[in-house]
Amino acid sequence: xxxxDGGGSSFININPDEITTIYKLLQxxxxxxxxxxxxxxxxLGNLDYYQEGKAKKAMEVYAEANQKxxxxxxxYSRAANLVIDILNTMIQxxxxxxxxxxxxxxx
Numbered sequence: 001x002x003x004x005d006g007g008g009s010s011f012i013n014i015n016p017d018e019i020t021t022i023y024k025l026l027q028x029x030x031x032x033x034x035x036x037x038x039x040x041x042x043x044l045g046n047l048d049y050y051q052e053g054k055a056k057k058a059m060e061v062y063a064e065a066n067q068k069x070x071x072x073x074x075x076y077s078r079a080a081n082l083v084i085d086i087l088n089t090m091i092q093x094x095x096x097x098x099x100x101x102x103x104x105x106x107x
Contacts, residue, residue, distance in 0.1 A: 001068060019083060023083045023084070033072060033073040034073065038070055041066045041069055043074070044062065
């Protein structure tokens with residue numbers, strides 16, 4: 001449980017099981033993108049199956065679509081990093097609370 005003191009006191013309840021589940025699911029998606037999507041997207045990008053014709057210009061959208069899929073990797077990586085930041089903030093808050101308790105107990 002984190003306490004926020006920005007303009008008033010309120011509590012933020014965070015379920016540690018849920019936060020770890022979120023992180024694990026994000027990592028699973030990242031791994032899937034790295035192991036399956038990225039290599040296949042690279043292979044698709046290297047194919048030169050449509051060399052001439054009226055649709056040549058239209059086929060250029062595949063490169064953009066492939067990049068958008070790879071952008072997913074970056075977005076999920078950022079989300080996973082935010083979860084780690086939340087966990088680190090929780091650890092710091094717990095340490096601060098523990099220090100306050102120890103100080104008040106005079107231990």
